[in-house]
Amino acid sequence: MRLAKYLAQAGIASRRQAEEIIRMGRVKLNGLIVTELATRVNPKTDHIELDDRIVELQQHIYILLNKPPGYISAVNDPWGRPTVLELVKDINKRIYPVGRLDYDTEGLLLLTNDGEFTNLMIHPRYKIEKKYAACVAGKIENTALRTLQNGVYLEDGMTAPAQIHLLSRDDKSSRIELLIHEGRKRQVKRMCAAIGHPVISLKRVAFGFLTLKGVELGNYRYLQENEVHRLKALVLYDEI
Numbered sequence: 001m002r003l004a005k006y007l008a009q010a011g012i013a014s015r016r017q018a019e020e021i022i023r024m025g026r027v028k029l030n031g032l033i034v035t036e037l038a039t040r041v042n043p044k045t046d047h048i049e050l051d052d053r054i055v056e057l058q059q060h061i062y063i064l065l066n067k068p069p070g071y072i073s074a075v076n077d078p079w080g081r082p083t084v085l086e087l088v089k090d091i092n093k094r095i096y097p098v099g100r101l102d103y104d105t106e107g108l109l110l111l112t113n114d115g116e117f118t119n120l121m122i123h124p125r126y127k128i129e130k131k132y133a134a135c136v137a138g139k140i141e142n143t144a145l146r147t148l149q150n151g152v153y154l155e156d157g158m159t160a161p162a163q164i165h166l167l168s169r170d171d172k173s174s175r176i177e178l179l180i181h182e183g184r185k186r187q188v189k190r191m192c193a194a195i196g197h198p199v200i201s202l203k204r205v206a207f208g209f210l211t212l213k214g215v216e217l218g219n220y221r222y223l224q225e226n227e228v229h230r231l232k233a234l235v236l237y238d239e240i
């Protein structure tokens, strides 16, 4: 890989800043200063230093958390509310959530220290499907379900077509499942409110092919290597 990419992946700086650092002559490759931006390195065998300190690649970790309501999807909260990081306290790496679930939303949330993976998973260009189970106020009629399915007008534009399944309904409330690939802020809540059925409770039950199977509320598990590859492949396949 290119030297600047290596430095960026090691968490030193962005790739552009890393190039600047290389140009300044602060980086040594196997004991010799390099200023050539096209320099390529082998992370397994090469010895890279910045200002005479060894630079090592971070080991990436990927966690699937079953987030309970009452936790904020952030690394810290100015109002002192509990963050999802408090649920993964025994991990000694600086991880952060991949996208977000609202404070009161529960369900599947990924956490990682891999910035490139995060970008792939949340970039609007890549349409990873997310499945939500929502309990909404009132008895939802078939016409309202069709509106959700075809697209709802929100203040930031029409929502893309979605797959909607009715799970149950009575006079007081209805339970529906929504499969969407956009990731706009508070999207499900805004979609349901727009058709006159505000969300009472919301849970993300799937992210791509990942589900909450085997992970109790408040618990987490590590993703397997092949799951990380499959998630990335979903995105690459989507691009073709």
Ligand code: URA
Pocket (backbone or CB within 6 Å): 100, 101, 102, 103, 105, 185, 186, 187, 188, 189, 190, 202
């Ligand atoms: N849509 C919402 O409205 N809230 C979430 O937390 C996730 C999706």
